[in-house]
Amino acid sequence: NAGVMQNPRHLVRRRGQEARLRCSPMKGHSHVYWYRQLPEEGLKFMVYLQKENIIDESGMPKERFSAEFPKEGPSILRIQQVVRGDSAAYFCASSPTTETQYFGPGTRLLVL
Amino acid sequence: QKEVEQNSGPLSVPEGAIASLNCTYSDRGSQSFFWYRQYSGKSPELIMFIYSNGDKEDGRFTAQLNKASQYVSLLIRDSQPSDSATYLCAVKIDNAGNMLTFGGGTRLMVKP
Numbered sequence: 001n002a003g004v005m006q007n008p009r010h011l012v013r014r015r016g017q018e019a020r021l022r023c024s025p026m027k028g029h030s031h032v033y034w035y036r037q038l039p040e041e042g043l044k045f046m047v048y049l050q051k052e053n054i055i056d057e058s059g060m061p062k063e064r065f066s067a068e069f070p071k072e073g074p075s076i077l078r079i080q081q082v083v084r085g086d087s088a089a090y091f092c093a094s095s096p097t098t099e100t101q102y103f104g105p106g107t108r109l110l111v112l
Numbered sequence: 113q114k115e116v117e118q119n120s121g122p123l124s125v126p127e128g129a130i131a132s133l134n135c136t137y138s139d140r141g142s143q144s145f146f147w148y149r150q151y152s153g154k155s156p157e158l159i160m161f162i163y164s165n166g167d168k169e170d171g172r173f174t175a176q177l178n179k180a181s182q183y184v185s186l187l188i189r190d191s192q193p194s195d196s197a198t199y200l201c202a203v204k205i206d207n208a209g210n211m212l213t214f215g216g217g218t219r220l221m222v223k224p
Binding site for chain 2: 033041043044045055059091094100101102
């Protein structure tokens with residue numbers, strides 16, 4: 001049973017470009033969460049989605065960030081016009097119900 | 113006051129000893145508690161979860177929960193050098209959605 005998959009594992013962008021991060025949940029999991037880990041800081045919740053629905057986006061920055069989980073395909077976290085402060089590790093987690101969350105390998109975003 | 117607090121460490125223990133990691137939380141509505149292990153540059157890996165007061169054992173790991181005192185701990189028996197990692201305490205607060213609130217993590221070093 002494959003775990004949570006994320007790609008790319010590493011992403012380099014220049015300031016002002018767009019970053020697209022993808023997450024495929026574990027088989028049978030319909031709940032997807034995105035977290036961000038800034039350098040030397042803890043994990044912070046960003047957004048919680050189910051298929052075609054954003055359930056909780058209380059942790060998402062108000063501008064430039066968006067997320068979706070379409071009926072078909074992976075969940076996408078999109079960051080427009082990236083700035084250096086967006087450099088971080090972005091982790092996706094999934095769960096079969098509303099309980100235990102399993103994390104993917106993460107995408108390390110570096111903004112030059 | 114941070115919602116979930118952990119001593120950042122490093123906590124240094126000799127091989128074979130018991131490592132004791134502690135976590136306190138501020139919200140009495142917290143219902144579910146999780147311990148994750150994170151190796152440097154890697155993603156969080158679920159070790160244990162606990163919902164009820166008392167102890168829960170799984171192999172060399174024991175989670176302890178005391179809701180009255182608002183703390184949760186993780187004991188690692190017969191510590192091995194491979195246990196050296198950062199241990200993250202995470203809490204799910206009732207009526208606050210499904211997001212996990214993480215502590216800053218405790219770095220554990222097990223010396224041979």
